[in-house]
Amino acid sequence: MKRKAPPVETGGFNRQDCSGFLPEGFHDLNPSAPYFSSASAPNFPYLDLGICRESQVKSLIRAHSKDMYRLLEKVRFDGKYYRVKCVNSGDWEYCWDLAVRIQFFGKMQGIVLYPKRLVSQNEKKIVYRSVILVNPYQLWDESLVTRFWNLQERVEFLIARILFHECIHLMISLGNTLPAGFGNTDIYLEFKQMLEIPHSKKLISELHEVQFRLWNLVLFGAEGSENEQTLLERVQEIYEFLINEKYSNQKTGKVFHSPSNNEKLARRYAWIAGVKAGGDVHVSKNIWKVEVRRLSIALRRLYNGIDRLRVS
Structure with a gap:
């Protein structure tokens, strides 16, 4: 059995170039809410997004991009950072940490908070940190309901679709940010x-x-x-x-x-x-x-x- 990668600790780095931000109008995300949140919605007074099986979401993604699957393979959808990539170039090590959070927050399907750059001069290490927020608010869209009567399958399909879209942005950012050649994935190329x-x-x-x-x-x-x-x-x-x-x-x-x-x-x-x-x-x-x-x-x-x- 494969062990999950442990969440990454935050100590020992100085924050620089904080380019991740919440866009204007993005104010109804509740930072204290659980990462698999519950919500009220038409005909569903209470919905627990915990019915989503992470393995099934990743399986849907793996069928279409092996590189994206490898990026997400060790990431739990719990809002915590997991290290997804490390490369060495010269005397420096470059790492990428990713957190995925799933929660209802208005009518924005998903968003990537672009990397915060954390630098450790002593360790000669640069860590980029990104967050992907997934909001499956379209669960009751008529076309989706018609296609997936089973609520669990519908949740997983929608989360996979949103996550796939946001991961494309992330993989392009990886390709543009990491030293030449190290960010070359199927998506980026x-x-x-x-x-x-x-x-x-x-x-x-x-x-x-x-x-x-x-x-x-x-x-x-x-x-x-x-x-x-x-x-x-x-x-x-x-x-x-x-x-x-x-x-x-x-x-x-x-x-x-x-x-x-x-x-x-x-x-x-x-x-x-x-x-x-x-x-x-x-x-x-x-x-x-x-x-x-x-x-x-x-x-x-x-x-x-x-x-x-x-x-x-």
């Missing part, structure tokens, strides 16, 4: 391939249109002290975010038989991109909304073009 597709001659005009709209939005939200290089880096960061979301939604939809819709994705993430760019600091709200709408149209064309080239 596939994402990098999608990231390169828009640079094809067949999509160069669609790519430039998206970048132009992002540049305008970044200018609308820029602080006065930021130079051009900083703004260009923000455009690239938001652009990669948009491709990341395209990939993660499409991959999850394919695996769990819930196809993504490029028009809906473009509309949703164009608005988020506008917010990430800084909002309407230097223009009226209406002008900002018009530019977000133009980005949505350009993004839909780019997403459609990516699909065409991937098929061919």
Whole structure:
């Protein structure tokens, strides 16, 4: 019998670069609630999420990504940190700790709190810590109820789907953060391939249109002290975010038989991109909304073009 990896202790590190955060509006998560929480819901006055079998959730994930399964294999869904990866590069050791927490908290399906960076100069060790929050609030969605009459199977399927989506973001972050080559997983390499597709001659005009709209939005939200290089880096960061979301939604939809819709994705993430760019600091709200709408149209064309080239 395999022993579970022990939770990771927190002592001996200095916190740096705390990039994990709860987004605006994410205020109804109860930090004192149990990690498998209970909730009231229509027709179910009391629901214990403890009916979810972790082994079954991981089995659903393993069927579609061996690397993701290895990432989650020793992680219990109890909100505690477990060490999922360690690599050595030069004199330094790089480790990744992951916690998974399942709880009802409003209408956000899931979220990754991006890594806190903990550095120990004495041990020459850098530890990145991430948290994945899973909220299976859509348990009573009609399509899911029709597909899974058994409540336990429905809970496990929904948690697996949300966890799969959020783990994609985490694995891309791993690939971008760990020393070169150490974060190469099936998910990360596939994402990098999608990231390169828009640079094809067949999509160069669609790519430039998206970048132009992002540049305008970044200018609308820029602080006065930021130079051009900083703004260009923000455009690239938001652009990669948009491709990341395209990939993660499409991959999850394919695996769990819930196809993504490029028009809906473009509309949703164009608005988020506008917010990430800084909002309407230097223009009226209406002008900002018009530019977000133009980005949505350009993004839909780019997403459609990516699909065409991937098929061919």
